[in-house]
Amino acid sequence: xxxxxxxxxxxxxxxxxxxxxxxxxxxxxxxxxxxxxxxxxxxxxxxxxxxxxxxxxxxxxxxxxxxxxxxxxxxxxxxxxxxxxxxxxxxxxxxxxxxxxxxxxxxxxxxxxxxxxxxxxxxxxxxxxxxxxxxxxxxxxxxxxxxxxxxxxxxxxxxxxxxxxxxxxxxxxxxxxxxxxxxxxxxxxxxxxxxxxxxxxxxxxxxxxxxxxxxxxxxxxxxxxxxxxxxxxxxxxxxxxxx
Numbered sequence: 563x564x565x566x567x568x569x570x571x572x573x574x575x576x577x578x579x580x581x582x583x584x585x586x587x588x589x590x591x592x593x594x595x596x597x598x599x600x601x602x603x604x605x606x607x608x609x610x611x612x613x614x615x616x617x618x619x620x621x622x623x624x625x626x627x628x629x630x631x632x633x634x635x636x637x638x639x640x641x642x643x644x645x646x647x648x649x650x651x652x653x654x655x656x657x658x659x660x661x662x663x664x665x666x667x668x669x670x671x672x673x674x675x676x677x678x679x680x681x682x683x684x685x686x687x688x689x690x691x692x693x694x695x696x697x698x699x700x701x702x703x704x705x706x707x708x709x710x711x712x713x714x715x716x717x718x719x720x721x722x723x724x725x726x727x728x729x730x731x732x733x734x735x736x737x738x739x740x741x742x743x744x745x746x747x748x749x750x751x752x753x754x755x756x757x758x759x760x761x762x763x764x765x766x767x768x769x770x771x772x773x774x775x776x777x778x779x780x781x782x783x784x785x786x787x788x789x790x791x792x793x794x795x796x797x798x799x800x801x802x803x804x805x
Contacts, residue, residue: 566762566766567758567759567762570758570761570762570765571754571758573684574684574688574689574692574758574761577682577684577685577689578689578692578693582685584685584686584689584690587686587690588690588693588694588697590690591690591691591693591694592694592697592698594694595652595656595691595694595695595698596694596697596698596701596702599651599652599655599656599698599702600702600705602651602655603648603651603652603702603705603706603709604705604706604709605709606647606651606706606709607639607644607647607648607705607706607707607708607709607710607713608709608710608712608713609713610639610643610644610647610706610710610713611635611639611709611710611711611712611713611714611715611717612713612714612716612717613713614634614635614638614639614643614710614714615631615635615713615714615715615717615718616717618630618631618634618635618638619631619717619718619721622634628722629732631714631718632714632715632718632724632729632730632732632733633732633733633736635710635711635714635733636711636714636733636734636737637736637737637741639706639707639710639711639714640707640737640741640742640745641741641745642745642793642797643710644703644706644707644710644745645703645745645746645748645749645752645793646789646790646793647706648699648702648703648706648749648752649699649749649752649755649756649789649793650786650789650790651706652695652698652699652702652752652753652756653752653756653782653785653786653789654782654786656695656756656760657756657759657760657781657782657785657786658760658778658779658781658782660691660756660757660760660761660764660781661760661761661763661764661767661777661778661780661781661782662764662774662775662777662778662781663764664687664688664760664761664764664765664767664777665763665764665767665774665777665778666774667687667764668764668765668766668767668768669767669768669769669774673687673765684765687761687765688761688765691757691760691761692753692754692757692758692761693757694757695753695754695756695757696750696753696754696757697753698753699749699750699752699753699756700746700749700750700753702749703745703746703749704746711730711733714729714733715729715730744800744803745800748792748793748796748800751792751796752789752792752793755785755788755789755792756785756789759781759784759785759788760781760785763777763780763781763784764777764781
């Protein structure tokens with residue numbers, strides 16, 4: 563499967579730079595993948611930020627270092643937790659959807675119908691969705707990060723009545739662009755993984771309704787595993803280049 567997926571990815575890259583460019587379909591998929599995932603991502607980020615603040619307070623209170631909680635929340639979210647959680651959330655929602663959608667189109671011969679109408683089904687169905695995933699992931703990650711900061715502030719406000727201006731100042735004052743840009747760049751890779759894996763499994767689905775179910779499940783599982791593994795590699799690469 564790895565070799566076939568690699569060839570599938572190379573074909574996607576090659577067709578993505580050749581006209582015609584399906585801008586309308588790309589925009590439609592960005593709305594479907596990005597905008598319609600934003601509420602899920604924001605709620606998830608808010609919960610993650612609240613949990614980070616609670617766990618950090620439990621650890622730092624014993625050392626009298628509760629003033630560092632805003633920094634711990636912001637660094638934890640922006641540097642690793644935010645990108646990884648966003649990738650997994652989007653993989654669960656979008657990966658399953660893309661896999662099932664393309665699998666249904668394959669087993670009901672809608673893909674063959676597009677080809678009969680002289681439409682490049684690969685470019686129209688696959689390339690557009692992969693590009694949309696790559697574009698949407700950084701934006702969704704930013705939404706999750708700031709929603710997480712809001713969750714962390716609300717948790718701290720309950721305990722210490724800290725003002726939001728003071729919390730934000732303490733959270734972002736020690737951060738620089740080098741703490742924000744490299745983790746965001748990781749999410750382009752996460753988007754590529756989600757788009758390629760989901761489209762590959764759905765586009766090549768077989769076996770009727772059972773094949774659709776398998777495509778949906780495999781798209782989520784494989785995308786999530788690859789995101790976690792790639793995160794380990796990318797974190798090490800970021801540490802190497804920005805050490």
